[in-house]
Amino acid sequence: MRDAVKNLFSDKSFWAAVISLVTSILIAFNVPQGSIEQITAIITAASTFIAYIVSNGIQSAAYIKADAQIKTAQISKGIQEKEDGTCTNIY
Numbered sequence: 001m002r003d004a005v006k007n008l009f010s011d012k013s014f015w016a017a018v019i020s021l022v023t024s025i026l027i028a029f030n031v032p033q034g035s036i037e038q039i040t041a042i043i044t045a046a047s048t049f050i051a052y053i054v055s056n057g058i059q060s061a062a063y064i065k066a067d068a069q070i071k072t073a074q075i076s077k078g079i080q081e082k083e084d085g086t087c088t089n090i091y
Contacts, residue, residue: 006054006057006058009050009051009054010050010051010054010055010058011051012051015043015044015047015051018043018047019040019043019044019047022039022040022043023036023039023040026039
């Protein structure tokens with residue numbers, strides 16, 4: 001479920017649909033054109049920001065997962081990496 005929400009919020013088509021829906025509703029309620037443009041600009045800016053945050057979160061999670069898998073594989077092989085970047089066999 002979380003992945004579906006992340007994918008939804010980072011999808012440009014979703015945000016285009018939201019903008020279209022909000023614009024149509026505002027036109028139906030006879031909101032002045034200038035106000036519609038301002039609201040559309042706000043939604044566009046917010047959606048860009050949200051998509052950026054979600055994308056970075058996905059990338060960070062993938063990096064952390066890959067790093068954990070590498071360390072797990074090294075431990076299972078008996079290799080331990082020191083802080084200076086050198087490796088030693090722990091057995």
